[in-house]
Amino acid sequence: MANLLDLIFKPKSLAAVGASDREGTVGNALIKNLLEGSFSGVIYPVNPGHRLVQGRKSYSSVLKLPLPVDLAVIAAPARTVPKIMLECGQAGIKGVVIISAGFKEAGDEGKTMYDEIYRISREHGIRVIGPNCLGFINPAIGLNASFAAGTAEQGKIAFISQSGALCTAILDWANNQSVGFSHFVSIGSMLDVGFHDLIDYFGTDPHTGSILIYMESLKNPRRFMSAARAFARYKPIIVLKAGKSKAGAQASLSHTGSLAGSDAVFQAAFSRTGIIQVETIQQLFDCAQALAMQSLPKGNRLAIITNAGGPGVLSTDYLTLNGGELAQLSLKTLQGLNSILPAHWSHGNPVDVLGDADADKYTRAVQLCNQDENVDAILAILVTQAVTDPTEVAKALVVEPIDKPILACWMGEMDVQAGREILEIGRIPNYRYPENVVDVFLKMYHYFNSLKLLYETPPNIPIDLNLEKDKAGVLINRVYESGRRQLTEEEAKQLLNYYTIPTPEGKVVSTSEAAMKYGDQLGYPVVMKIASPDIGHKTDIGGVILNIKSNEEAKQAFNKIMDLLENQPASVRVDGVRVEKMVHKRYELLLGAKKDPIFGPVLVFGHGGILVELFQDTNIGLPPLNMVLAKNIISKTKVYKLLQGYRGMPGVDISALQFLMVKFAYLVMDFPEIKEIDINPFAVDEEGGLALDAHIVLDDKVAYATPYEHLVISPYPTQYYREVIMNNGKKTVLRPIRPEDEPMEAAMFEMLSKRSIYNRFFGYTPKVDHNLLIRFTQIDYDREMAIIAEVEEDGMKKMAGVVRIVCDAWNETAEYAILVADPWQGQGLGSSLTDFILEIAKEKGINKVYAEVLSNNVVMKTLLQKNGFSITNHEMGVDYFELSFKDN
Secondary structure (H helix, E strand, C coil): CHHHHHHHHCCCEEEEECCCCCCCCHHHHHHHHHHHCCCCCEEEEECCCCCEECCEECECCHHHCCCCCCEEEECCCHHHHHHHHHHHHHHCCCEEEECCCCCHHHHHHHHHHHHHHHHHHHHHCCEEECCCCCEEEEHHHCEEEECCCCCCEEEEEEEEECCHHHHHHHHHHHHHHCCEEEEEEECCCCCCCCHHHHHHHHHCCCCCCEEEEEECCCCCHHHHHHHHHHHCCCCCEEEEECCCCHHHCCCCCCHHHHHCCHHHHHHHHHHHHCCEEECCHHHHHHHHHHHHHCCCCCCCEEEEEECCHHHHHHHHHHHHHCCCEECCCCHHHHHHHHHHCCCCCCCCCCEECCCCCCHHHHHHHHHHHHCCCCCCEEEEEEECECCECHHHHHHHHHHCCCCCCEEEEEECCHHHHHHHHHHHHCCCCEECCHHHHHHHHHHHHHHHHHHHHHHCCCCCCCCCCCCCHHHHHHHHHHHHHCCCCECCHHHHHHHHHHCCCCCCCEEEECCHHHHHHHHHHHCCCEEEEEECCCCCCHHHHCCEEEEECCHHHHHHHHHHHHHHHHHCCCCCCCCEEEEEECCCCCEEEEEEEEEECCCEEEEEEEECCCCHHHHCCEEEECCCCCHHHHHHHHHCCCHHHHHCCCCCCCCCCHHHHHHHHHHHHHHHHHCCCEEEEEEEEEEEECCEEEECCEEEEECCCCCCCCCCCCCCCCCCCCCCCEEEECCCCCEEEEEECCHHHHHHHHHHHHCCCHHHHHHHHCCCCCCCCHHHHHHHHCCCCCCEEEEEEEEEECCEEEEEEEEEEEECCCCCEEEEEEEECHHHCCCCHHHHHHHHHHHHHHHCCCCEEEEEEECCCHHHHHHHHHCCCEEEEEECCEEEEEEEHHHC
């Protein structure tokens, strides 16, 4: 698949189908762009209505071309495209760009043609960009396969857009601003090639430094998330997502639904993958420029150096109102600034060096802030003044060594132009307005935080989960069998209990006498609630009565609740009244989930209670969760400060809340039937927490081909578990690796001999640190698999060995590698691990597994050959092995 995209973006020959001499047509603009570039490949015009196009022979069909071509760019009427696609398939053309419009967006007839084009592309193995797109530009080879009014300069940015019209505007702007591109792609309706394909392709492209995306909609979100997670650590992916208004959000049945709008879910997804989200086109390129030129700030503390007070104040306001902090300069820094600046300088941050500061004073002030440990980044602002030369200050800044991120704002136009150009050459990004710079700084900081979260090693889950999935499944099926989609409170709390989420003791009673009797049994005070499968939010109709202290009050409360039915439709069913022990706890939280139409289950945590919509203090995340990810969701709410303990009040057990989130995530992961859940309130204090109310709505029954298919992030694959007996008679467990295994893998490396390291890493001795180990332990189970051998000795679990396959982006081939620690070599672990991983590779549909082995590693070569591998090449002391499942 990857080489098929090469046929599109790096063709040696192409056909321009629909090329025309008629001015003002797309076909005319396309062929002119193709011919006016420096593309060295062969270009064939194809148009049955023309004998010559632009002085070149025109062919009636791609079937009539004198030689095969790699790529066909189609700019013909929509009704002719299915026939042209079929001819492309017959001619063996594997890459197609369909510029033509008039398909899905043009009614039923267009949709029929769209589906036919897709069928043909699958049948003939053709990769397709479009339809309804501008085309693409590859400046490196001088190929402009678009109908844009101009072409793109060469650079390091890969730009991908769903909007062709936006492409033309950005291209014009970029040329004016001297912004260059490695690739410039309009993908249109995404019949085939989507964002995930291009992220995978550009992610491995050495000429691409960052990937910029204009996104309106998203297909195949799981593949998108997988691709983004794979490359966001190494190449910034910056997304401008359109369609963020509330009007786009669907009406919902629960608090969670109203709080988890479409844009908020996209933000959560982007944050989980390390994607940088921006709000404007300007920010898209501002961020790309800064990330290409500067390192990431390790905190949100900014030092502002300015020669004018006003811009410093504006910067400070924008910084502090948007989550940043003014760096508190150390006494040493302040003393240093006092020694070089006039007596009436600002004596703090922002550092106002005053309007008469020359280049020397300005740069010395920058250097002092650069050396301050309390500073994470520097903003240099300069306003042109009679005694300040912006060009000289710029020259001084670029020659001074500055090891912290520095961003510049040279305010003005003509007077500062030369200074801006010097800064850019010196790799200091510069912007026209201070708010723009601060915004870029904050996005760089959030990107650093996202990457830090991706790299963080989670602690082990405190205790075994002990989830009763089978019993929960029986309960859900029973609700379906009753013809309902909404669980009663009784059922909802039972479901939570199966996942060890605690609820207060209680039961449903049908008479006031039973209510009084059960109140006595529980002990007053109690709470009473209407029990109905048709009433979701009981408080809204007055169906909850709190703090009932006696039998008389219990009798009155029961009757009052039952009287509510007079104002309800006759179809509303009531099972009685639920009586529970009254619980008094300091904090009320919301724990919720909803099924998003794009990203599947979405988790919500925040301030709960009856005023949940008023407070709007919630945060969103995607399953699966571990303890680190759960804490990240919790800590980004305002209520988190209270939960930690506030003004002398004791804090709650945050780790218990994290564990609660992990278990809750498993519930929505295990049951795709769940449409929405509200646990509101979850009452908690320093003594623990209870789910006081629960509202659960089921979706239509859904059948999935594989477990967890409804998730966009592959969870831990518990199905790959096996126990084997080693040659020494001891048991070992084979299971997938997980992020929590980092300390165990570090310990395994300490047990490796030099010979084992030499054989595994071909003579290179890696530095075994956190950065290496997270690459081995924090994997995307959709893209790779690592199975460890876990043994237990003296009550301690140890990693005896690990085998892994790393797949290509299209899941066609995979590289195999294995490592068994010295104390367990010769025990048959290598064979057991290899057998297991090859079974998994076959199950995943991988066609070919390959391995590289040192020629003198006889044991490894024997193991591979016993498993059906054959040597395909030998080069410089390395043997290359392959195993094809197609041949088996």
